[in-house]
Amino acid sequence: MLFPKMKIQYILPYIFILFLTSCKKDNSTAQNEEEQNVKDTVLHITPLKIELNKLTTGYKNSKKNAIEHFYNKIWPKNDLSGGFLVAKNGQILFEKYGGLANRSTKEEITANTPIHIASVSKVLTAAVVLKLIDLDKLKLDQKVNTLLPEFPYEDITIQMLLNHRSGLPNYAYFADDRAIWDRSVLTNQDVLNLLAEHKFNLYFKPDKKFGYCNTNYAMLALVIEKVTHMNYRDAMKKIIFDPLEMKNTFVFNYDTDRQKVSLSYKGNNVQYGFDFLDAVYGDKNIYSTPRDLLKFDLATYSKKFLNPKLVKQVFKGYSYEHKGERNYGLGIRMHEWKTGEKLFYHNGWWHGNTSSYVTLKGDTVALISLSNKFSYKPYKIWKLSTQFGKYPIEPDKEDGAE
Template sequence: MRFLRLTPYILPLLLASCKNEDKTLADNIKPAEKDTVLHITPLEIKLKSPSKQYINSKHNQIEAFYNKIWPKNDLSGGFLVAKNGKILYENYGGYANRSTKEEITKDTPLHLASVSKVLTAALVLKLIDLNKLGLDQRIQTILPEFPYPEITVKMLLNHRSGLPNYAYFADHKEYWDRSMMTNQDVLNLLAKFKFDLYFKPDKKFGYCNTNYAMLALVIEKVTKMNYRDAMKKVIFEPLGMKNTFVFDYEKDRDKVSLSYKGNNVLYGFDFLDNIYGDKNIYSTPRDLLKFDLATYSPNFLNPKLVKQVFQGYSYEHKGEKNYGLGIRLHEWVTGEKLFYHNGWWHGNTTSYVTLKNDTVALIALSNKFSYKPYRIWKLAPKFGKYPVEPDKADDAE
């Protein structure tokens, strides 16, 4: 196993979690769960550490950008930019809990909102890579009560299923009483009421949280583990993401970083806050950097599958925006591509940008409502030939 020097605090974690090529999840689970074994392979990451001159130059450019976006340093969250795993600039500020004055640091997990979809997709893709799941497999063969026979795993990953958004039908009293809802409840409602699809499966793109809530159930059925445990054992622990976890409403609501409106008023939990897969992963910029590094390893996912991840699937309408398998993308007529995912849940706004051709990660997380994290993608031209217009309107989720 060969590794080049990356960064003093990222690389040792990856090495420590990937020592033994024969290590499996069976080492950490009960004997009855042996059939859920998913191999954790060593990560071979060949990225050269940038020079000091490069680091200093980019640090100053990024700092100037940061000060322009947050001129009063009023960030309530975390901001990080890295090249080849080496952090070029990071900043943290604000409070995880304003009433107790608990400050946000590099180790404070923040709600990722829809950036959680990137991590959910990663686990689904690992199951596909291990031949435990098929990309074109029909969901009904995994979840028999699922009432839409034409919808496949791929259609959930790339938002071409046509499923209705659970947040809309769950808000009607004839379907739900606004008690705490789970993923299984969402499936049960789909099975019971057989809501009309928004469009015929695979006809067009339609971003929908229900897709990833269903993928979380697929993960549970295939791995025979709870989604929270599966994410921890297959993604978080192997990559050394020690400050990353899936929120559990009953256990975590009094411990996690809270969410605030733009005027600093607390944004409370509601009956949709125990649904996972589409949201509800808490993490840090440094942990997301570890995940980003893993995506450059041919041992993380089969390169042929990776190619399918980072391509667009929706070309019904002309434009530069598209969606791959768990990742958004800008693709310009000039050939450049930028991959990203934004998130927005309650007061949490998040953005994860990965510049694959330049091995750069741009990450901004906020627990106070703001469009500012979405602007981090405008740093892209400082690392490559990306035709980003500086005066273009900011992207929302």
């Protein structure tokens, strides 16, 4: 007998303790198994390669001449400080690199020099979230607070973060208030903690309208960490960067990378210093190259990257409260013209870094421009779309930053 000659009142506490210990062990085991299951799924995402139709030499030469003419018009003094690339079917038609990654050391920018891509990072963050949805580890309509219990806004979903319809306030604004934050280095968890502590008023009722906000993607980075049981840097590397062989792409680490990365400069060549917002990731803080972003763009044409039903949800507009041609999908901006043409893109701006990623899905064309010296010029690359399709772009139309 387990408890020989003991009265029932003495036996019951032992049984209760054994029961609790067993439950705790079972729960811990289940949690560990789920964590390992997610990690195993992520680690077994295989490299994805896709090839589209080969271009003829004649086609490539004619387009190269037109693109080079455009480039020389935008950068007449060849003063590009970054990278510029145009490709069709994954094949580069024209690319250019120039300027300095570090003006003190005179390190030149080459095709392999990672540059801060600012808000173009959102496209890649969204891709990982969508990949997790595709793997049944997450749902678009899932409430954020089911994953981040501290998150104080009950009605906000993953989809609302992706398409900027949450109504969340911008962390850059409330963290700039010294009564709320002392301007020490801010992290994603700090942003969540401040939301939980202060329960700031939303800018508008969730899903009522579009409101571009970096806080959405700072929260999505925490969601990625929660679901994958990895930090955001590792999750991005394992799910996107490694499988697509984006060898010059990484997430900036504020503690270890400040002396290593390409630096950021004002238009007058004065260096931008790092500040207390430079540790927040998801909305920014990915460094990459035009060639690596081309690898990502090419992968989006593969059914193995995301299932077609989910892809349709990515590349559609969600905000039609106001008339106009601009809209936002799931991690991607778009122009939708009455004529039927659609153009997808995302721009970025952080300190002196400006970036533009344009993807013409109907024409399998990628237009990519990155700069580590402040300039609006990278945003003009979308006007090259008219070389590949009947996009009704006005020549004198202003280009927005983000």
